[in-house]
Amino acid sequence: xENRVVLKVENLKMHYKTKRGYVKAVDGISFELxxxxxxxxxxxxxxxxxxxxxxxxxxxxxxxxxxxxxxxFDTGNGPIDLVSLPEDEMRKYRWKGISMIxxxxxxxxxxxxKVGDQIIEAIQNHYPDVxxxxxxxxxxxxFELVGLDPKRMExxxxxYSGGMKQRAIIAMALSCDPKVIIAxxxxxxxxxxxxxxxxxxxxxIQQKLNMAMIYISHDIAVIAEVSDKIAVMYAGKFVExxxxxxxxxxxxxxxxxxxxxxxxxVVGPKTELTTIPGEPPNLLDPPKGCRFAPRCPLxxxxxxxxxPEYREIEPGHWIACHHxxxxxxxxxxxxxx
Amino acid sequence: MSKSDVILKIENLRKLxxxxxxxxxxxxxFVHAVDGxxxxxxxxxxxxxxxxxxxxxxxxxxxxxxxxxxxxxxVLIEGEDVxxxxxxxxxxxxxxxxxxxxxxxxxxxxxxxxxxxxxxxxYKKLGENESAFINHFMKDRGKKMINLRKKVQMxxxxxxxxxxxRMTIYDIVAEPLNIHNIGTIKEREDKVEELLASVGLTPPxxxxxxxxxxxxxxxxxxxxxxxxxxxxxxxxxxxxxxSMLDVSIRTxxxxxxxxxxxxxxxxxxxxTHDLAVARYMANKIAVMYLGKIVEMGxxxxxxxxxxxxxxxxxxxxxPVPDPEHKRGEPNIKGSVxxxxxPPPRCRxxxxxxxxxxECEKLPHPELKEVAPNHWVACHVVAxxxxxx
Numbered sequence: 001x002e003n004r005v006v007l008k009v010e011n012l013k014m015h016y017k018t019k020r021g022y023v024k025a026v027d028g029i030s031f032e033l034x035x036x037x038x039x040x041x042x043x044x045x046x047x048x049x050x051x052x053x054x055x056x057x058x059x060x061x062x063x064x065x066x067x068x069x070x071x072x073f074d075t076g077n078g079p080i081d082l083v084s085l086p087e088d089e090m091r092k093y094r095w096k097g098i099s100m101i102x103x104x105x106x107x108x109x110x111x112x113x114k115v116g117d118q119i120i121e122a123i124q125n126h127y128p129d130v131x132x133x134x135x136x137x138x139x140x141x142x143f144e145l146v147g148l149d150p151k152r153m154e155x156x157x158x159x160y161s162g163g164m165k166q167r168a169i170i171a172m173a174l175s176c177d178p179k180v181i182i183a184x185x186x187x188x189x190x191x192x193x194x195x196x197x198x199x200x201x202x203x204x205i206q207q208k209l210n211m212a213m214i215y216i217s218h219d220i221a222v223i224a225e226v227s228d229k230i231a232v233m234y235a236g237k238f239v240e241x242x243x244x245x246x247x248x249x250x251x252x253x254x255x256x257x258x259x260x261x262x263x264x265x266v267v268g269p270k271t272e273l274t275t276i277p278g279e280p281p282n283l284l285d286p287p288k289g290c291r292f293a294p295r296c297p298l299x300x301x302x303x304x305x306x307x308p309e310y311r312e313i314e315p316g317h318w319i320a321c322h323h324x325x326x327x328x329x330x331x332x333x334x335x336x337x
Numbered sequence: 338m339s340k341s342d343v344i345l346k347i348e349n350l351r352k353l354x355x356x357x358x359x360x361x362x363x364x365x366x367f368v369h370a371v372d373g374x375x376x377x378x379x380x381x382x383x384x385x386x387x388x389x390x391x392x393x394x395x396x397x398x399x400x401x402x403x404x405x406x407x408x409x410x411x412v413l414i415e416g417e418d419v420x421x422x423x424x425x426x427x428x429x430x431x432x433x434x435x436x437x438x439x440x441x442x443x444x445x446x447x448x449x450x451x452x453x454x455x456x457x458x459x460y461k462k463l464g465e466n467e468s469a470f471i472n473h474f475m476k477d478r479g480k481k482m483i484n485l486r487k488k489v490q491m492x493x494x495x496x497x498x499x500x501x502x503r504m505t506i507y508d509i510v511a512e513p514l515n516i517h518n519i520g521t522i523k524e525r526e527d528k529v530e531e532l533l534a535s536v537g538l539t540p541p542x543x544x545x546x547x548x549x550x551x552x553x554x555x556x557x558x559x560x561x562x563x564x565x566x567x568x569x570x571x572x573x574x575x576x577x578x579x580s581m582l583d584v585s586i587r588t589x590x591x592x593x594x595x596x597x598x599x600x601x602x603x604x605x606x607x608x609t610h611d612l613a614v615a616r617y618m619a620n621k622i623a624v625m626y627l628g629k630i631v632e633m634g635x636x637x638x639x640x641x642x643x644x645x646x647x648x649x650x651x652x653x654x655x656p657v658p659d660p661e662h663k664r665g666e667p668n669i670k671g672s673v674x675x676x677x678x679p680p681p682r683c684r685x686x687x688x689x690x691x692x693x694x695e696c697e698k699l700p701h702p703e704l705k706e707v708a709p710n711h712w713v714a715c716h717v718v719a720x721x722x723x724x725x
Contacts, residue, residue, distance in 0.1 A: 044583040161672055191389040191610065193667055196654040218584060221656035244660040262588045264613040266655050267640055273617065275592060276585035279553050 003034030005074060006179050006212050007056075007098070012069035014055040022065070023283045025051040027236035029069075030310070033180065038206060038213040040227030040244070042220050042259070044280055048236040049216045050103065053182040057100055058082070058090055073097055074179070096126050099178040101169055103185045109157040109165055116143075116153025119172045126176045142171040145208075147201055163194035170202065174209075181206075182214045187222065199226055220259055224248060232256045235281050235291040238310065242317040252313060252324040254296050257331050274333055290322065297333050298323050343416065344572050344604050345401070346377040350410035352396050356677045369676040370396045372628035372684075373410075375704075378572065378621070383598065383605040385615035385636065387651075388625035389673055394608045397625075398574040401606065402491045403482060411437065414488055415571060418452055421474040422482045434471050487517060490565040494577040496557035500549040506533070507545040510563045517568065532563040535600070537593055555586035559593070566597060572604040579614060591617055612655055616640060624648050627676040627684045633704060634711035644713045646689050683716065695722045 012029040015022040025048040033039055043049045054060055056071055072079040073093060082093060102108050110118055119142065120135040130138075140150040146167040157165060166186065173181050186202065187195040203226055206213050217223050223230055223244075230247045232240040232255065240253040251257045261274035278295040281287055290308050293299040303322050310320040325331065351373055356366040371393040378384050386394045399405045401412065403423055412420050420437075421430045438456050442465075446453075463469040490513075493499040500509055510529045514520055520528065533541035536559040549557055558578060565573050575594065579587045591614065598605060607618045615622055615636065622636040624647065632645040643649045650669035657664055668690045676684070681700045686692050696716050704712040705719045716722040 044585060163672060191673070192654040192656075193389065193650060193669060194672065196656070196667055199656075219656070220584070221658040224658045224660045225656045227660075248658070248660055259584055260658060262584050263658050264588075264591075264617045266613045266616060266652060266657075270616065273588040273592065275589040277589075279555065279586065280583075 003037060005032050005072075005079075006035050007033040007074070008070075008072040008079065009052075009056065010070040010072070012052070012055060012071065013067035014051060014060070015065050015067050016051075016061075017063045017065055018284070021284050024236050024286060025283060026055055027286075028310075029233075029238055031231060031238070031241065033212045033214065035179075035212055036207070036210040037229065038203075038215060038227045040215045040217065040223035040230045041233055042217060042223045042230060043233035044218060046280055046283070047233045048283070049233050050184055052233075053100060053184055053214065053216060056082070056182065057094055057098060058087075059094075059100075095122065095178065096176045097178060098180040098182065099173040099176065101173045101181065101183040101186050104189060108169060111157050114154055114156055115160065115168050119153075119168070119175050122172055122175050138175070139171070142174055143168075145174070145205060146171045147197075162190055163198060166190060166194075166198055167201070170198075170205070174205070177209075178211070180212045180214065182216065184216045185218070186215070188217070188219070195222070202226065220263060232259065235286055236283055237291065237320060238318070239292065239321065240317075240319045246317055250325075250327045252317070252319045253292075253321045254298055254323075254325060254331050255292050257325060258333060274331075276333055290320075292321075297331060342380050343377050344380055344414065345606070346413040347397075347401075348375050348411040348413075350374045350397065350400065350412065351408045352393070352400060352405060353408045356675075366677055369628045369679055371400070372676065372679075374625075374628070374630055376623055376630065376633060378604050378606065380604065381602075382621055383607055383619040384621040384623060385607045385609060385619035386623050386625060387609055387612055387615050389610060389651075391627075391673055391675065392625040393628040394625050395576055398491065398576050398606055398608050401574055402489050403485065404491075413452055414485065416452065416455070418456065419485050422478055422485055427475065430474065431471055434474060435467075439467055439470065483517065487568045488571045489574065490568065490570040491574040491576065492558075492561050492565050492578045495581050496554055496561050497549075497581070499561055500557055502549055505546050505548060506538075506552075506560055509549070509560060510567055513564065513568050519568075528567060529563075532567050533560075535597065536560075536563045536566075537589075538563070553586075554582050555590060558582060558590055562590075562594065562597070566601055566603075569601060570603055572606065574606045574608070575618075576608045577610070580609070580611070594618065612640065612652060624651070627673070627679065629684050629701060629714065630704060630712075631685060631714050632712065634708075638708065638711050642708075642711070644707060644711070644718045645685075645715050646691055647685050683714075685715075691717050691725060693717070693722055693725055 010030050012026055014026040015024050029052055031039065041049045041052065071082040073082050082090065109115060116139050119139045123130055123135045123138060139153055143150045143153060148164060148167050160168065187198050190198065215223060215226050227244050230242065230244045231238045232253065234255050240256045247256060251260060258274050258276040264273060276295055281291055287293055289305045290303045293303040308320045308322045310318060312318050313324055350371055352371040353367040354370055355364040356368045357364055374397060376384065386397060388394050396405060400407050406424050411418060412423060420433060424430050424433060442457060442460055460470050463473060507529055510532060511525050514525045514528065530541040533544055538544045538556060538559055579590050582590060605618065607615065609615050620636055622639050623630045623633040626647050632639060632648045639648065643652055646668065650667040653665040653667040670688045670690060683696050683701050686696055699716055702714045702716045702719060704714045706712050707718060717724050
C-alpha cells in the first residue's frame, strides 16, 4: 500500500543557542509520513522529540537557530518546502495544514473563556469569512466527533474533567481540517482508563478523516498501541525507524532493545528488567562517535570514534548503529558501568 | 506470631476534608478521601496501593507519616498504637482514648485483640485511673512523634521539589541525623557517605558538597532515598517515586529500592497508579477506589485473577508494549467523581457494568476473603447478590 506522502522531513537541524554553546536538540532528522499514516516518536525527556515538532510548526523560542534541512508539506497541489516560507506565509499552513495537540493540554485552555468560544476563535482566525453561526455548527460537530456533549461548548474549562479537556484540545486541533496532527504526549497526565479511551478515540478519528498523525511519547507501550511506524530518538537523532511490528519483534539498535526491556509487564511473565546504565548525554557537547556509545554494552573502538551512518538495513528498517543486533540476540547491560 | 511481625496495621482509617467553607455554622459537605481503610503489612512484605488519581492513596500515605491527621481509625506501628501522636488536637486525643479503650475497659471488654490487652495491662499498671492513662499519652507527645518519624519515612514523587535547593547534598541527607541528634559530626559524615554509596552515588565524596540543581532527576531521587533511609526506618512510604523519571533511569531506581529493602530489612508502602510497577515492587496489592479498598491480596493472584470489576477495568486499560497484542475493552462506565458525602451504597455502583438493583439498596460491601489471601469488596462476587 503506497500512500501519498504528506510530510517529508529531510536532514532537519535545529540548535538552541545558550551561553555555553549550542544545544544540538534536533540534529539531522529525516522521515516521511504518508496520508492516513501514524508515526510514533519515542524517546526520553531531553532527547529532542518535542523540538522536532516545534521545528516543523516553526513555534520556536528566540534562542533557537535553524541549522538546515527541508520540510516538504503536500498542500494538495504539489509539495512545498515550509522552511523557505516567510513567517506570514507559514501562518497559512500552521493549524490549517499541520496542527498540534500540546503536552499538558489541560493547561492549554484559557480559563476565562468558554471552551466553545476558544475553538470558534481558532476557526475564525484562519477562515475570517466563516460566520459565527457556521463556526458554532462546526464546533458542535467536532464536539460530537471527539465524544463531548455539544452543550458543553457554553462551559468553562474548570467545569471539565481532565479527560474532557483533552478531548476539547483534540477538537481544537481538528478545527481547521488539518492534514497532519502532531500529538505531543497527549495522554501523559491522564489516568489509565481515561488514557485508553482518548487513544482509541484519536485512532478512530484518524482513520475516519484519513489524517496523518505524529505521536510523541516517552511511553513505548502507548506508542505501540497507536502507531503504524515507530522512530526511536536518542540525543537529537533517530537511532532506529521501522514499522511498529518490526521494532518490537526484531529491534536492531541496543537502545531500542534496552527501552523495550525496561518496561515491566502487568500479566506476562515476570522477566528481569533491564537498566540502561548512565544517563543521556549532554547535548551541548555530545560524544564524538555514536551518541549511545558511553551507555552501550556492545560499544567498540569504532563506536567511540566514528559516528554511525543512518542506513536502511532491510526495506523500511532504518538504523544508526555499527553493530546492529541480530534477531533474538540478547543484550546484557552492565549496570555498574 | 509475635506482635512485632506485623509492622503496620491500619484499622478503619478515615480522612474527611471539608468541601465547603462557612463563616458560621457547621460544615456539612465532606470529601471522603479515605473512608474506612484497613490493612496490615507484615515484616518482609511490601504493599502496593494502586488506584486512579483522587482515590485517596496518597492521603493514606501522608497520614502514616503524620502529614495529615486521621479523622478516625487506628494506626498501629510495630504493635504500638501511635494514633494519639498522629492527632494534633489534645481534646480529640482524649476523646479517641476514651472511645477506643476506656469505655471498653469499663464495660469489661479487655482482650479482644493483642493491642487491647496490652493497653489494658498499662491501664491496670496505672491503677485503673483514667486520667493517669490519658496523661501517659499526653506526656512528651512531641518526643514520641519524633521517635515515630524514625520508624516511618517517606519518599516523595517529585525529586525536583522534595529537595531544598539551598542545601548541599550532605546537609540534605544528614538533616534527619541533626534533628534526632544522632552521632558526632564525624560519625554523621561517615554515615552519609555510606548511604550515598549504597544508593549508587559513587564516589560519595564527589557528591557531598554539590547542590540538587547539579544533579539529574535520577540522582536526585537517589538522594531522596538516602535521606529516607539514614535513620534505618522500619517502613517507608514511597509515593510514586519513579513516575517522574525516564524509562531508562526508572528501572535503576526500582531495582535499587528492592535491593535496599533487603539490606535494611524494611517494608514499603508503595503508592502508584502503575500496576506493572506495583507488580515488581511489592508482594501485596490493595486497589483503591474513591477512598475504599475494593480488592486486596497477593499481587500475582490479584493481577492474574482479578475479581472486582474495577480491577478488571484497570488491568484492561494498561497499554501493552506489543503492537500485535489485542487487549480487552475496559468494561466501565462514566468517570471518577469526587466522593463528596457519597451515598452509603457501593462506591463503584455508578460505574459498575454489573450493578444490580439490589446493589443500590445494600451498603458498601465489606472486604470478603474469596480465595486464600484474596479479598474483594463486591456484592456480586461475594454471592450476596445474584449477577445480572
